[in-house]
Amino acid sequence: MRTWVPRETTTRFYLTVMLLLCLVPVATTWSGQGFYLDLATRILILAIAAVSLNLILGYGGMISLGHAAFVGIGAYSVGIFSYYEIHNGLVHLGGAVAGSVLFALVTGMVCLRTRGVYFIMITLAFAQMLYFVFVSLEEYGADDGLLIYQRSDFGALLDIENAVVLYYTALAVLAGCIGLVHRIVNARFGRVIVGIRHNEQRMRALGYDTYRYKLTCYVISGAMAGVSGFLLGNFTNFISPEMMDWTHSGELIFMIVLGGTGVLFAPVTGALAFLLLEESLSSITVYWHLIFGLILIAVVLFGRGGLHGILLRLLSRGKSGRC
């Protein structure tokens, strides 16, 4: 039997991870390894997207295979406004949120009428639709995308042209999103979402209009992913339809499962593991996708609970050893 590990213990571990993330720019500046700051920034931004997906997938049980669409919308908001020489950061951010909320609302209204296999395939299809729409828009570079020559302008207070500032901005947004998800899932709304995940019929019989709750949750998640896209556009200085490709949605799911589905901080450790793995494998061989695919299959077949599961096993082993 597994020894019960108090939640505080794992939370302490995850907070330590977050704290270490605060020190990354110090380390990279000191050692002059700017490349690693870039990698870490990318990790944070994708972690935000994964946190948002974890809200609907991990807590709400809605397996969306189209989450990259929201990331793409956020990034295109930066790209398109910049294209028209509007650089105001609040406009970019507002566009990212408004665009992803709108897309979540419209597609969610259709997707959430269905469940199971249908839901997965329809979210996938709508994301692909958006992908093809941007592929067909010659004005915004079609397949080739657009370069962003100037990052979102937030005035002198927040100069995200500076890589370290951008890093800390992403970290703050990530912490904010984790905090928000934490509040949501422990508040009334989140309880309803978790209840729906496990027994929707029961929740309806208790008087909850489950469709509306799911739609609201879907929209919140979409908006959060839109913000991560906004950061991604600024980070890469480049946007293209490829950002919305469904394989990226699959990768976000992979990150969550790697970290541990439905665990608050799991998307962070998942994104960390995912990108570090990608980085190290791809430096070894061009055929790294093969190893990556095999790891993915192995995680499902053998590694229940992802990294969080491993953490729990380690902690409980340490504890039972002492007893």
Add this chain to the structure above:
Amino acid sequence: MLRTIGLNKSFGGISASSDINLEVSGKEIRAVVGPNGAGKTTLIAQLSGLLRPDSGTIIFGGKDVTNAGVHSRARMGLARSFQITSIILPLTVLDNVMLSVQSVSGHSYRFWKPVSAEREMHEKAMRNLAEVGLAAVSDRVAAELSHGEQRQLEIAMALALDPRMLLLDEPTAGMSREESGHMVRLLSGLKGQTAMILIEHDMNAVFALADTVSVMVDGRIIASGTTDEIRRDPAVRRAYLGDSRA
């Protein structure tokens, strides 16, 4: 309290409800009995809103609810239990009941304040748990409860909605004699608190609980009356009771 007028429902030519006229008033407990396949569960499904009748009207608390969804009927005070226990297995017993309480105490579009800080909800849920005798196991995960306890939990969840009427689909299904005795005592303790429509195979339970009985055979109600009238009705004995006593 609840009235149906000419309810019809058929599945691919097989009639599961035909011309059902049912009236349950005040705090009455009405048992609906009948052999398997008589259409009892289909009737409950229509009353609770899970199925739409092909024709006919359902009136609850003076309002036409024929086209109202499951959740809006629940909000109006029509609570139900399921034939196959329907609780939220991975949550604790208390959390299950809290979800019921939450449903009737203001809206749930609250994203910030933790539920654990809502003392009143917590107290009410504990009262409902005490009512069904589960207060001692409130911290256990629902999946770990015995079958009988899970069915009690389901009743607690329905009660926590402060319903005006309970629809109970075989509350003693799959229970041991001891467990079902406990359930009957629990339900009879609710007499006079809320109206009930009770589907039940255990005739001892029916006669112990119900004020009135309706007998369903092949999608029709063939007789309705007080328990004594039904016990004596020759048509009912032929069609149903005779077999079950044999």
Add this chain to the structure above:
Amino acid sequence: MDWHLLIAQLLNGLQLGLLLFLLASGLTLIFGIMDFINLSHGSFYMLGAFVCATLVEVTGSFLAAVVMAVIVVFLAGALVERFIARRIYRHDHLDHVLVTFGLILVFDTLAHLVWGSAGAAIALPGMLNGRVEVAGFVMPTYRIVIIFAGLAVAAGLSLLVTRSRLGMLIRAGASDRGMVTALGVNIDRLYLVVFAIGAAMAGLAGMLIAPITEASIGMGNEIIIVAFVVVIVGGIGSIRGAFYSAILIGFIDTLGRSYLDDLLGLFLSNQASETAAPALSAMMIYILMAGILAFRPRGLFPPAGANR
């Protein structure tokens, strides 16, 4: 109106529809019977194309290569079912998504390892490479071949499903899984065969298209999503639904791409319609899907008694 162009576009639409049917029929059966989401179904499409390309070079005969490649893909499907898919049928859909997503990475990289990154062309024999004239219209012979092959497979599949014992089990499985078990059928073997047949048909689709587009890595990953749309629109588990919706979507997609800007030109300025048309035509099949789901949440032809 250019009638020659219209006829050519209609034939293109039919061709696309039939290819989609080959992909979607296996997909819909695997969804319907095993309740399994196979994202990597498109990998069999790619595998078919590559294997066929190699076999054409080895044997020198397109027909022989197709026959042998179908067998190879059938076996590949059977292996994937036996060693991977079978282990996770009972898991939740999330696991299906992850594992088959992993399989895509594996298949794509293996193709890269074996055939290189450049892709492989398939040379058609001269006989199929020409043009034929039918009732005054000149068209490529090979398009006609694809259409006839597609129709023949569709007819064969419909015979198999409606007339044979295997087909009876397949239909029963798609509408009520419990019943098949109750009949005392070897479920494992039924699943294996269904999976492998589905893979072989996807592979055939890849072989048929490869002489036109070449075999390339990841070629299955885009078309598979359109095949998903076909499955949803047709109703999960329904071969008939997959057929009609594949043809419908084939026509709408093809005609949308070629005629939408003319059509919009009737209402909008030239420039506006030129900008809007490509975006709108890219969205058309998805809008169709949303529209159909709004009225029929289980698609056009849900199998009788399906409880999902």
